[in-house]
Amino acid sequence: MATDILMPALSPTMEQGKLAKWLKKEGDKVKPGDVLAEIETDKATMEVEAIDEGVLAKILVSDGTDNVAVNTPIAILADEGEDVSAAASRAPAQGGGEPPPAPGPSAPQQAPVPDMQAEGMADRPAPSERPQQTDLSTPAAPSVITSRTSYNAMAEIPEGTEMVNMTVREALRDAMAEEMRKDESVFVMGEEVAEYQGAYKVTQGLLQEFSARRVIDTPITEHGFAGVGVGAAFTGLRPIVEFMTFNFAMQAIDQIINSAAKTLYMSGGQLGCPIVFRGPNGAAARVAAQHSQDYSAWYSQIPGLKVVAPYTASDAKGLLKSAIRDPNPVIFLENEILYGQSFPVPKLDDFTIPIGKARIHREGKDVTIVSFSIGMTYALKAAQELEKEGIDAEVIDLRTIRPLDTETIVASVMKTGRCVSVEEGWPQSGVGAEIAMRIMENAFDYLDAPVARVTGKDVPMPYASNLEKLALPSVAEVVQAAKAVCYR
Amino acid sequence: MAVAARKAGRAGAGAANKSTSSKGSGRGAAPNTPQFDKDQDLSAYNDMLLIRRFEEKSGQMYGMGLIGGFCHLYIGQEAVVVGMQMATKEGDQVITGYRDHGHMLACGMDAKGVMAELTGRRGGLSKGKGGSMHMFSKEKHFYGGHGIVGAQVSLGTGIAFANHYRENGNVCLTYFGDGAANQGQVYESFNMAQLWKLPVVYVIENNRYAMGTAVNRASAQTDFSKRGVSFGIPGEQVDGMDVRAVYAAGRRAIEHARSGKGPYILEMQTYRYRGHSMSDPAKYRTKDEVARMREEHDPIEQVRRRLLEGWKLSEEELRAIDSKVREIVNEAAEFATHDPEPDPSELYTDILL
Numbered sequence: 001m002a003t004d005i006l007m008p009a010l011s012p013t014m015e016q017g018k019l020a021k022w023l024k025k026e027g028d029k030v031k032p033g034d035v036l037a038e039i040e041t042d043k044a045t046m047e048v049e050a051i052d053e054g055v056l057a058k059i060l061v062s063d064g065t066d067n068v069a070v071n072t073p074i075a076i077l078a079d080e081g082e083d084v085s086a087a088a089s090r091a092p093a094q095g096g097g098e099p100p101p102a103p104g105p106s107a108p109q110q111a112p113v114p115d116m117q118a119e120g121m122a123d124r125p126a127p128s129e130r131p132q133q134t135d136l137s138t139p140a141a142p143s144v145i146t147s148r149t150s151y152n153a154m155a156e157i158p159e160g161t162e163m164v165n166m167t168v169r170e171a172l173r174d175a176m177a178e179e180m181r182k183d184e185s186v187f188v189m190g191e192e193v194a195e196y197q198g199a200y201k202v203t204q205g206l207l208q209e210f211s212a213r214r215v216i217d218t219p220i221t222e223h224g225f226a227g228v229g230v231g232a233a234f235t236g237l238r239p240i241v242e243f244m245t246f247n248f249a250m251q252a253i254d255q256i257i258n259s260a261a262k263t264l265y266m267s268g269g270q271l272g273c274p275i276v277f278r279g280p281n282g283a284a285a286r287v288a289a290q291h292s293q294d295y296s297a298w299y300s301q302i303p304g305l306k307v308v309a310p311y312t313a314s315d316a317k318g319l320l321k322s323a324i325r326d327p328n329p330v331i332f333l334e335n336e337i338l339y340g341q342s343f344p345v346p347k348l349d350d351f352t353i354p355i356g357k358a359r360i361h362r363e364g365k366d367v368t369i370v371s372f373s374i375g376m377t378y379a380l381k382a383a384q385e386l387e388k389e390g391i392d393a394e395v396i397d398l399r400t401i402r403p404l405d406t407e408t409i410v411a412s413v414m415k416t417g418r419c420v421s422v423e424e425g426w427p428q429s430g431v432g433a434e435i436a437m438r439i440m441e442n443a444f445d446y447l448d449a450p451v452a453r454v455t456g457k458d459v460p461m462p463y464a465s466n467l468e469k470l471a472l473p474s475v476a477e478v479v480q481a482a483k484a485v486c487y488r
Numbered sequence: 489m490a491v492a493a494r495k496a497g498r499a500g501a502g503a504a505n506k507s508t509s510s511k512g513s514g515r516g517a518a519p520n521t522p523q524f525d526k527d528q529d530l531s532a533y534n535d536m537l538l539i540r541r542f543e544e545k546s547g548q549m550y551g552m553g554l555i556g557g558f559c560h561l562y563i564g565q566e567a568v569v570v571g572m573q574m575a576t577k578e579g580d581q582v583i584t585g586y587r588d589h590g591h592m593l594a595c596g597m598d599a600k601g602v603m604a605e606l607t608g609r610r611g612g613l614s615k616g617k618g619g620s621m622h623m624f625s626k627e628k629h630f631y632g633g634h635g636i637v638g639a640q641v642s643l644g645t646g647i648a649f650a651n652h653y654r655e656n657g658n659v660c661l662t663y664f665g666d667g668a669a670n671q672g673q674v675y676e677s678f679n680m681a682q683l684w685k686l687p688v689v690y691v692i693e694n695n696r697y698a699m700g701t702a703v704n705r706a707s708a709q710t711d712f713s714k715r716g717v718s719f720g721i722p723g724e725q726v727d728g729m730d731v732r733a734v735y736a737a738g739r740r741a742i743e744h745a746r747s748g749k750g751p752y753i754l755e756m757q758t759y760r761y762r763g764h765s766m767s768d769p770a771k772y773r774t775k776d777e778v779a780r781m782r783e784e785h786d787p788i789e790q791v792r793r794r795l796l797e798g799w800k801l802s803e804e805e806l807r808a809i810d811s812k813v814r815e816i817v818n819e820a821a822e823f824a825t826h827d828p829e830p831d832p833s834e835l836y837t838d839i840l841l
Contacts, residue, residue: 221680223642223672224676225680227642229646231646232650237650267618267622303839328841
């Protein structure tokens, strides 16, 4: 019986890729293990191998097609001698288009589901909902930035500045490269940052430009290399220490907190530590409890650290450059799911964004939604939903978690009288808890309703697709919380 | 004065016999122990005595309630840091754990500033915010003073990394104890240091007890000079009670590291006379054991005997040195007792730059 060969995912977060080349042609016999085609993403090139025996009856996606969504049928495999004319007559899929509904738990749910929890399951940015632009030559706003987005943070960018579209991943790489060109004391170290070009390809090309002296592959030894980085920073070098993910930085947390954060104070101001610890933080997709933790609240508790968690590519670039120049230890929390998303980034020789300043991403008057990093995807979509119901939400992107920009939050809450915080991390002692307290301390009399929070659920991250979606916040939960504080 | 004498000692360093080692011989003068010239013996005596008197005074002041919290005294181990420091050159860095007063004095840090930090006063080297375990001096290339057992090993390796990155020819002396030697990050650091050929000398001060736990109760391999074997890091055991043996081994190790051959391990076999900290009654060892070490192996007494018998100094000349050292220590104690506490506004300074 003829079966579809589907576009494979090369990583848990891959959404699409390029079908670079077919190595078999229609009519070829294939057996398990034969390489059928080569697939490219912005991260890697991989081979598609045949799993079953048969004949390659029909190629549905031709060589060189970009933006082929995961799970799109790319070819039809038939049993030898089977009449495949019916199947083979199927029209080839259009590259770059919407993927057809495909089986399997990762398929985007298209139909609205009335049940709130089930709807929440569809709210996690699913492949088809995420920005699809990867071609830098055709600037386009990411889908999450709506026409209502005021984008007043553009005040940070001189009027008339040309904007180019780039992914968060590219923005981070450019930030590092620019700072390394400017300052010989900046170097990058971490696992797979050099020869492998970065486990998530964030350091792509740095080894080639800056050599192995300044782009240093470390052994898998987080505690040790974090300490080595801190020691080097004590002498005035400016290390960028990449953790493959922040989950592994727990092995190094003693050096981050006891050595990097506290030494300036313990030395009476003599010994600073100009270091950046960066890497993906929080949940990726389907990697379960040990690889899915959001550390924003953890690090934000420590005096002596700055904690940055950008959402857009522009903020990622401007803030990482500021972090590298900062004389203090900076925890720079990235997000794997955001790496591939594209945003307009100003084309400026030296674009920085100050640490400690939130941004009003969308202006509104009825309720303030405060979030950061990937939490912004829920917040912005919720704002769109709320608009349909006549609720005008203001969305604040914190961008920096420590020092927290209390002023911007408080000013907004004084205007709206209502606040919902959104984060993927756990509720207890979370960033939302801190925001609520600061509002109590500074704007209690302006509140028309108790502050609400939408967070990751108070459980270790489950593996199963449905449970994972339940464990994360959802747009529906944000909408519901916003309506609740508006008494709607 | 201490600093001046030490420099004089360094000037005469070239005369030392480099070929000797007390490898594997444990304590007691090995037959081939290198000889010091008179200046070196005088310098070592002076520096070790300053540490001893300073630590004795610290103990007193702790007893008087002027020093709080943890206070770990270096008495008995003076030859290690003094001998190593004699083997360094300007620019070489030092980093150690929490038993750090001796290292700071040997690096030439001001005794008043150290003592005032112990008493938590504004004139302390960390403005009273660090205390006994946390003092630093960029000027003297002393990077602390670290309270987390073993943390200084990765940090010292990072300082050596910076030397390598800058190609400045400096070596980082990274001190830790037999207790810290069992921490995981020590071996993570050994691996990277050897992999990248970093200029670092790991000085393991084996004073036989990790707090109250004797070495043989905590360590499967009690020969700490072998702790780098699986990484190919050379090591040797040194009589850490004989400043001459320490100096000779220090020269070999530092030369190895400075020449680009990578890290070197020195196990200093030494002994602390006092408890782990001021609150430790040291019930885990006998009084006899301590008394025997003091009588037979005291690092200062060994040099004193050489000065009297070998270099024919008079008791009077030695008393003059003693009284100068006491003067420095008394001045430091006086300052540390009367210097005001930090201004309350200091609570919120030095958190970020």
